[in-house]
Each structure stands twice: as structure tokens, then as C-alpha cells.
Amino acid sequence: AELIRIDGSSTVYPITEAVAEEFQIAHRGRIRVTVGISGTGGGFKKFCRGEIDIADASRPIRPKERKACAENGVRFIELPVAFDALTVVVNPRNDWVDHLTVEELRRIWEPAAQGRILRWSQVRPGWPDVPLRLYGPGSDSGTFDYFTEAVVGEAGASRGDYTPSEDDNVLVQGVAGDRGALGYFGLAYYEENRGRLRAVPIRHGDRPPVAPSLETARNGTYQPLSRPMFIYVNAEAARRPEVRQFVEMYLDKAVAPQLVRDVGYVPLPEQAYDLALEHFRRGVTGTVFEEGSHVGIRIEELLRRERRD
Amino acid sequence: MNVSTEEAALSAAELRRREAVHLRRAKAADAVMRAVLFAAAAFSILVTLGIVYVLVKESVAFFRHVPLSDFFTDTQWTPLFADAHYGILPLLAGTLVTSAVALVVAIPGGTISAIYLSEFAGARVREAVKPVLELLAGVPTVVFGYFALLFLTPLLQRIHPNLPTFNMLSAGLVMGIMIIPYVASISEDAMRAVPKAMREGSYAMGATRLQTALRVVVPGAFSGIAGAYILGMSRAVGETMVVAVAAGQQPNFTFNPLEGAATITAYIVQVSLGDVPHGSIGYQTIFAAGLTLFLVTLAFNILGYMLRARIREVY
């Protein structure tokens, strides 16, 4: 039987798993799909060595990774597949936080805060003198990269004295049991644990604070923490009929939005699916992401940008 | 003596000849097996060399960046973050505290269980309980981790309301219970191997089961029991999933079991669950941490070996 190999982000994994499930049902097991979880970076490493056909990614490919791909002659098609809203949460017994500004988040999480910002009273005058304990994803995840870039301004720039975990349910548990806690992770984990956590509305610039939700993520008002997620398809593999069929299903606007919603993420606007499918059919390779910040870009805009290998 | 027909058919010379052929074959088999056995034993040395090679190779690169003095004196461990510190002490402290809590549970618990099973319980109870205990050893450690986090910690929080969600006490206790079967099962095997005649000697003196167990059986089985303890210790020091889930993963230089802290293993698994680019300093840290862990367990074992040699001498 033919085999499609997919690996990469744990965040994107549930979507790919859902598509793979439907795909195998549709093909009655004649085509085999394997999906691994190596993290976005790990996925790209294998992808650029040509070991897998598709890489799941919760952030865009990096210049270094592009270089690795180029060295091995791997060309790729970059396709956005869904949105996620990074959610900042506190304990329900926390009665003083009404919202947080991006600036306050930066003061909490920036490297300079390490060992210094240890109490809520240091974040905003008037807040109680309660110890501030932080929970977040480990430094190797796409989520971490995106959050630090959006909040601190540089991917990976974070303080180190918090509880990092690759298992977000562990973070949920930590925040739920600690009155002074603050944490961040994907929206789905908040949605499933509404009773035990409180999501903090985020104020970006002068706009009023926005609470995370499927709606605010899709309509682009939840900024700067809503992020796109991608799959990267090996251009060579895309010629194989089974890979082609698989990706087409992934971008089928009749199927995909429901699958994405099933697993707790935000589907793209319909128009975006069409655009993406068109790119794929035309075999447009390369990324639209140059160096610098990509925070807060609308998806349609992304899809129209110039691409580079 | 009547010589049978069967035997007569085989002349003495023929028998001797057959024996000689057979002996030659047996010796050849012996020589071959000696080589095979040596190869097998050498293989386990190869494994160690492999581990040392992998660990040292990356650690050397690590220590080119990070001076040894920082590694052993800095009290912060944040190698993957912007303000990078490379002090192993917080991880080491976390490892030692969780292990100590675990051993405080596992060594008495395991020894008492073993003594009970081998000297007190009837054969039927022993045959029923031992497999169940061994089963405890087969439960995936992830399960124990969530058990500590979701069951034991809330329980402890009722007694001690200020206990944080992630704390070393809860992780250590569960780890201890998890290790009991290892200690108990191996110790019990060792105790069972003590000859019955020795027990009889003790009982005939009017000793009770407890006295026989403590004064004759345990000393007689000491090398096996010490082996069980060392295995238990190594398990405690090397246990990964329980501490990763329940003890918290924030490096925290403390010896207070009521606080949360990361252990060396928790750090390694946390990093390898994510993905660190090959060749980066972050990648090297897990090997440097791994090497430290390796050396800690090595130190325990050498200590245990010396202890055993010393105690044997007393007899």
C-alpha cells in the first residue's frame, strides 16, 4: 500500500489526524497515513532531510530551516490550515485581573523579568501583593515561539523561571490549583476547562480589551495572539496522487472547517481555503515569511503575498 | 556382577572410543560457548561505552561553552532562555529531594513487605500477593504521575492547605510506593534463597519469626537485598514521568519537599518532548544533565558496592 508520512507540530497534530482518519476511511485503508509528533522544529528537520512528505507546523518555517531544505533540494508548498488563539489564563479565585495589556504581558515574560517580577503588585499598581507564578509551554514549541514574538517582540525571548511543560493539561492543572498563577496555551485547552480557569482579555494598543474565542480569532479582533497554523508539503511528493488527494481533502472547504472545529481550532475563512487550494494545484513553492515579525497578519493577506523558496 | 547382552554388544574399546568422540564434541561446545558468553558479557560493556560516548561527546561541547565552575556553583538553571544560566544545582537538589522522599517510603516498605512475604505469610498468601506487587511495577509511570497530581496532591492539600499543586512530596511518595515492589520482590527472592537449615537453626534456639528474619535471614541475604536497595535508589533518581508530571518542571533550588522543583530527568524529558535543534547549546544541555545523572547513579552504586564489601567482611 502507498504510504504518506507526516510529522511535526503537536498543536497541528489533531487536525492532521482528523483529516488522515477521514482520508483512510474514504480510501478504505488502501493508502496508509502515519502522523508523528516531533514538534514543529523536529518536523522541519525530517522534512528538510526528505524523510517525510508533509510537515505540520504551528509557526512559519525559519530561514535556517529553509536553508537546510534548500541544501537537500527539498522544495515545499506552504499552506495555512487553521487558526488558534493563544489564551492567557489565571485562576478563578484571582479577582483582581480584569484584563492585561500587551505591555504588561511583556513586563511579566521578558527575559529581564527573570528573578525580578515575582509578585502581582509589581505588574500593575494596586494589585495585591500575591506571588506571581507562571506556567507556559516549553521553549521548544511553536506556541512558545509565537507567544514570545507577539508579546516580547523576539521569538524565544522569555524569562526562564516558570513551569514549562510540553503537556498543556499539566499547565491547566497548575493554574487551576494556584491562586497566584498566570499561564498561556492554546484556546482548546481553555475551552475544555472553562470551570477551572479564567481567560484574560488582552488589550492591544489603544483598542479595547478582547477576550479569546473562536469568533474573535476568526474575525481577527483577538490580536496579537491569534496565530495561523500550517502544513508544508514536499513539492516532489505532491506529484504522487495519494499525497495530492490527501492535501486536497485537507483544503476542501466542504470537509475541512468541520474537522478543524471538531478538534477545537478555528477554521480559515472559506475564501482562504480556495486560495490555498489554488496555490497547491499550481504547485507554488516557497514561503511568504521573511525575517521580522509576522504577528497579526490577516490570512487572506498572507496568501496573496509573494513567495520565496 | 552380571554383564548384560546389551553391554556385551558394545566392546569396552568401542565404548571408550565413543566416549572420546563425545568428549571432544562436548569440549568444542564448551569452548564455543565460552566465547559466546564472553561476547554477550562484552556486549553489555559496549552498551555502557555507547552511553558514555554519546553523553561525553555532547557534554564536551557543552563544557566548552560553560565553565565547570558555573555548572556547579550557579544556583539557576535557565539554559534555554534569553537570560541563560547553567547551574545544575537546582536540578540536582530536585532529584535528591524527590529520591530521598521516595526512598524513605520504598526501603522500609519494600523490606518490611519482603520480610513479611518470605517469613510470615503462608505460601498461599505469598503466591497471591507477590504477582500483584509485581503488577505495580508494570503500571506505566505516566499513570503514577497523574495519580500523584490528581489524586494524592489534592489529598495532601487537605492536610496542608498551602501545598502547591506541583510539589516534590507528592511525587516522591508516589514514586516510593511505585518502587516498593522492586525492592520487595528482589529482596524476597534473596531471602528465599537462604537455606532452610539456617532458619531451622534459628528457630531451634527459640527465636521468633521476626528475630529469625532480622538476625539470620536478612544478613544471609544481604547481598541480594543491597542489590534491591541500589536498584530502588537508581529507579528513584532516574524516574522521569512521575516527577515531570507531578513535581513541577520549574528549576528551583530548594531542599524543601513541600515546594515544586524540576529534576534532572524532568528537564531531559521536557526538552526531548519538544524539539531542540541538533548541535545547539540546548541540545547539549540534556546530555550534560544526563551525564550528571549517570555520574550520580554511578556514585550510588560504588558506594553500595563498598558498603556491601564492608558488611560482608564483618561476618
Added chain:
Amino acid sequence: MSVAADPRAIERIARANERRDAAFAVLGLLVLFVALLVLTALFVDLLIDGWPRLNWEFLTGYPSRFAHRAGILPAIVGTFAVMLVTAAAAVPVGVLSGVYLEEYAPRNWLTTVIEININNLAGVPSIIYGLLALGLLVHQFRLGESILAAGITLALLILPMIIVATREALRAIPSAVREAVYALGATKWQVMWHHILPYSTGGILTGVIMGLARAIGETAPVITIGALTFIAFLPDPPFKAEFPFVSFEWLTAPFTVMPIQMFNWVSRPQAAFAVNAAAAGVVLIVMTLAMNAAAIVIRNRFRRRVRW
């Protein structure tokens, strides 16, 4: 006669000793009870949580985005396949090493170093075996993320346990038996093969079982070599209808195992997957139970055959 003369004094001492004896019996029961209680609590907790999913569809199903549809067949098959490789690799090497070290190796500083080394190897955290496997097996030897690589990794992990258990079992055999065999003119290997190994099979099996029981629930090293999680098919069967009837393709097949599947479900946001994780935990424990039961039957048979 001083102390022991008076039967009443003796009785007093005996009573006091026996009180301690009884107190210890209570303590022993208590400790066992607590350990068993924890196991029971754990198991019952899992059982209650996982009960809704414990049905035939779950056992024979494939992964799915819908928790109520997801099954663990590939994980069960993967676990069996990996255990097969693990046992096939670890048992012979472990037992033979144990025999060499206990019965053949000369007692000198080198053996002392080796002994400490083996004990130490038994204590090397599983995650480090994962790193070893990643560095050597997956990359250097190019085994990839296969059943073979995982099986060998776990084999390395339990190898020292088997060696240590083998040595303990051999040590328990009275030297009088060895002498008796040697005196009849047996070669060393005949002594081992006809006597020492058969008589120590029970002890060796205990070690093997404990090792496999540990390997079956091991998560960390399999994660580091990158076991896949979505596998909606089974590896090729080892037997075929056409020549040469056996196939080793399954060794290189992608796979998943129970603890990985569990871990994957546990870290899902949806609570329904936690039910699946619990159900998988129950299946895993039952599998271990069955393994233990089978092994205990074998072990007891050996013990009954060999008495001292």
C-alpha cells in the same frame, strides 16, 4: 544457670519476643495493604474513568478524532511486536552475560569494575537509553523509527535487570551441586546447561518478567526515538502464504505503542480523550497482569520441580 533457668522467666521473654513478632506481622500486613490499596485505588480509578470505552470496538478500533470512536488496536499490536523484539534481544544476551559474569569471569579488579558497571547500567534512567538509541540506533545505524529500533532500545534498558537477576539466581544454587557435576567429568558448559540454568530458571524468569513489565509501560525512551501516534493500520504479518513464508518486514514498519497512545490522549484538551487514556491504562494493566500470570505459572512449575 542464670538467665534461662526459670521456665517462667523464659516464658516472659518468649512472650515479649512474640509480641514484637505479632506487631511486625501487623506492620507487614499494613504496608502490603497500603501498597495494594494504592494499586487498587489506581486501578479502580482508571476502571471507573475508562469504563464507558471498555468494549470490543475500543480494542479493535483505530485512532480517531472522535474520542468515542478511537480504538487501540494498532497500539496493542505495536506493543506486542516491540515486546517480542525486546525479549528476543534481551533474554539471550542478558542470561548469557549473567552466566559469564557469575560463573566464568575471573574474580579480579576488571570483574569488579564490570560488576559495578552492570549494576550502574541497571540504574541508568530510561530517558538516557532513549538518547543513546536516538544517537546510535536511529541515526548512526539508520534503523529509523521502527519496531526494531524501539525493541532494541527497550532491550538495552532491561538488559542489566536480566543480568542482575540471572546472577542472583545463579548465586542461590548451592556450590555442592556444581561440585557434584564437575566431579562426574562434565564440562563447564554442561554444568551450566544441564544443571545451573535449569535450576535457576525460576529466578531468571522473575527478572525477565520484571524487566518486560517495566519495558511495556515505558514511555520516555520510545518518545525520544519518535514513535508515531497516528497509525491506522497494522504492520505486515510475519507469516505469508508464499515462499519463504516468513517475513521480517514488520520489523521496519512504523508503529505505535500503548503508553505513547495513552500519553497522546492524556495531553488532548478534550476530556473525552481522558476516558480513552484511562481505558488504555486498564488494557495495559490487564496485559501486564496476563503476562505476569503466565510467567508465574511457569515460574511456579520450575520452583516445584527444583527444591533444595
Added chain:
Amino acid sequence: MEQPTTMPALDLSGRAPAQAQDDAPPKVEVRDLNFHYGEFHALRGVSMVIRERRVTALIGASGCGKSTFLRCFNRMHDLVEGARYEGEIRLFPDDINIIDRRVDPITVRMRIGMVFQKPNPFPKSIYENVAYGLRIRGISRRRVLDERVERALRQAALWDEVKDRLHRSAFDLSGGQQQRLCIARALATEPEMLLLDEPTSALDPIATASIEELVTELRERLTILIVTHNMQQAARVSDYTAFMHLGELVEFGPTEEIFTRPREKRTEDYITGRFG
């Protein structure tokens, strides 16, 4: 080479034979004792009286139940699954039935010492082996222990050989030395009665002689029940002899009578079978 066909008759002169009408009070009275190992009926209706401060020897062919009988006296069979006692073994002066379930075996064993057929020292030092019984009786004063250990070792004719290595392992001793150590161990607690199960079968003649001498000496203070298959030993050291066969007590009486004018044919066959 022909088998010697005659052997000197046993010399029973020089002994102080127990009178047919012995004035020693009974120490133990065995009444219709039956013993089973599971299905196997190992002792069949044994009855006899063991007199205080006398040496009683048990003789009989291998497998006849001598060891089994001896082990009833300190309830050693309690440790064997499926062992079953019936009947009475009354211990005087307090007149308790040793094998009664309600009687505490620990107390019985503290009062009645035992030395086994095969030497079974503990994996401890020579000193600690001998001190063991004292320690479990709660004696831990160094001076007392030292003194009692020395005395016991001297009594067991082992002191001179081991006094310089008291703290070395007991396993370093030869088989004979180990057995004497076990005897010393039993003597250290000064029991009322001593059970000896072929205690000299691993000893050379000199050690045997000194043990026999010791038995004779101990006879002044305690009651001894000794299993032996050395007829001469039985003749030399015992006041009474019991001859067992296939689990039954065939004949029991003063040693002199048993050896010179046995009443039972089987006894005579056994004794003379050895020598003629």
C-alpha cells in the same frame, strides 16, 4: 578381601548403667505419638518416658523416623506445611503437652535446645553464632556475652581452635568445626534438655570423643536425647536406648539391656546385623 565377620562385643563395663528401677523423675513422657507428613504416616504410636538428667539414645535404620521423632520435641515440624501431630509429649516439671497447639512453640524451643544432622551455622561471625541465643533472650551486655560464649566454645571443645578468630565468618571453619560450633551455640543458652541429631556424624574421633565426654558431663545438669547410628556411641554415652523401625518404637529400655539382651527379634537383628 573378605569382609570382617566378627567384631568385638560391646564393652559396657566402666559405665554407670541406669538402674532398671531408675529413681530419676521423668522429664518427658511421650504418649501414643503419631506424626504425619501430609499423607505419609512417619511415626506410629510411639510411647516412652525420658528421665531427667539421663541420656537417651535413639537408634534405627536410615529413614526409620529418628529425626522426625526428635523434631517433635521442639515443634520443629510447625514450620513444615502439612505436618500433623497426634498424641502427647508431656514436659515436666510443669506437665505441659509440648505438641498441644495452645502451647507456645517459642517457649518450648527456648527450653529445649537442638543440634542438627548437618551443621548449619549462621552467616555471622563465630562469636555471633554462639551469642545468638543469648541475644534473642535479650542479653546484650558485652561482658556477660563474652564469658558465656567462651564457656560454650570450651564445652564444645572448639575454643582453642577459634579463640584467635572469633570475629571471622563461621563458614571458614571445616565441617567438623562447624558442627562443634552448632553445639556450642545450643549450649550457650543452657537449655533444660538437649536434642542431638547425629551430632558427631561429621566429626573426627578426637572431636567425637570430646563431644561424648561433654555429653557425659552435661548429663549432670540436663536431659539429653541423642540420635545416633553409631551403636558404640549409643552404648558409650546413653543410659537408655530406643530402637525404632519404620516409624514404630520397637524396643525401649536401659541401654545395657537393649544391647545385651534385647527382647525383640528385630532389635537383636539390627544390633547384631552390624557386628556379625
Added chain:
Amino acid sequence: MEQPTTMPALDLSGRAPAQAQDDAPPKVEVRDLNFHYGEFHALRGVSMVIRERRVTALIGASGCGKSTFLRCFNRMHDLVEGARYEGEIRLFPDDINIIDRRVDPITVRMRIGMVFQKPNPFPKSIYENVAYGLRIRGISRRRVLDERVERALRQAALWDEVKDRLHRSAFDLSGGQQQRLCIARALATEPEMLLLDEPTSALDPIATASIEELVTELRERLTILIVTHNMQQAARVSDYTAFMHLGELVEFGPTEEIFTRPREKRTEDYITGRFG
């Protein structure tokens, strides 16, 4: 009770004493044998000749090195760390030095059988215990095995007791039965020479007598070296006797001479020390 002070003199009549000038060829010649357990010098310059088809007895106090000496003959000490041989033990007719490193201990052990002080049966069936030596010599035909097992068990005077339970565990036998089983096991392979280390110390007199008879019988076919501390046994069964003391061979000669007119004071002391 007084210790018996006189014992009958040994009766050496009815024996076929080996002549002072024995015409039997030497089977083994021991030349200046020294043996060390690590630091401990256990055998000191022992020299003697063991003649073919004769029974040679080793006597001496416990711990004097009898077992150690015996074990040199089949290189049993090879299994002990730190054991060191010096000197020669020449085995005839082929005149090889048994303790030469270049001589294969396996071959030596196949030719020279041994029975140990403590019975050490294998945890196998009675049948398999006896058949084992044959099996490792490549004999596996059922008929041959059956016959040889039976013969060996008969020779060891055990056949009647075990013939109905040949396939039951050897551990179900009593101590004495176990020892006889070990003798049968050694006999089954029909060795040229047999080493017996106090083979009867766990046996009752009847079994002992039958073993002694067997030794006398075997003497017609093979050479026997027997350790015993039963002087009468030595007198009854042996042609030559060696008396050892503290690792040295004090005196060696025809049994009759050793027992009736020992040349050495120490020998006399030892022998008479036993009897008066």
C-alpha cells in the same frame, strides 16, 4: 557417668592384609604435594603411592586436610579462586601428572569419580541423577541407561528402596538414602578410581555395612581412596592407611602396621587417643 576407659583392640583378623611387599602396581604416585588456599598452606609436602585395586584410607583429625588432599586427585580445587597446587600426582598407567595445568581436568574427572561428605544429589529424579554421568559420556540409549542405572543402584544398596519411585525427586529421600544415591551416581560411569570423602558419615550401620561391602567388592576392579574418621571402618576396609596431621602426611603404610605398630608417636596418640 564415667567415660569408658578401655575399648576392645581392633580386630584385624579375617582381613586379607596387603603385603608389606605388595605386588600391585602403583595407580597414583604423589610426590611432594603442596597445596595452598590463597595464603593458607593446607598440604605440606605430601608423598605417597596408591596401589592399583587397593583401598587406601585417609585418617586424621578434623581440619587436618583430608578433604583437601582428596580433592587434588580430581582437580576439584580448580573451581576455587586462589587455590594453588605444587608437586606431582602421577596417574598410571599413562603416567600423567594430574595437577599439571596442561592436563585436562575433565578427562581426569571422567576417570576418577568422587562422593562427597554431604550428600549432594541434583534436583532431578532418582533415575536422572544416576544416569547423568552416562549422558555426558554420550550414552543415551534407553536400554543401556536403564540397565546401568539399576546396576549402580543395586551396588549402592539402594535399589530395593527406590525401584518403585525412580522418577520421583531425589530430594524426597532421607539423608542416608541421598548419600547412597550419590555413590550410585559415581559408580554408574565405572571410573578407574573412586574418591570417597566420609561417604558413610550420614549412614546408619546397615547401610554403612553394605557400602563397606561394596567397597570391598569394587576393590577387585578399581582403586579406592577413602577419607574416614571411623577408625574401625579404616581398619575394616582398607589395605593401606595414611595418617595426616595439620596438612602433613605423618605416616603411611599397610593398614595393619599403622594400627598395630605405628612408627610415629603422633599416629599412636591419635589411634589410641580414640580408644583409651
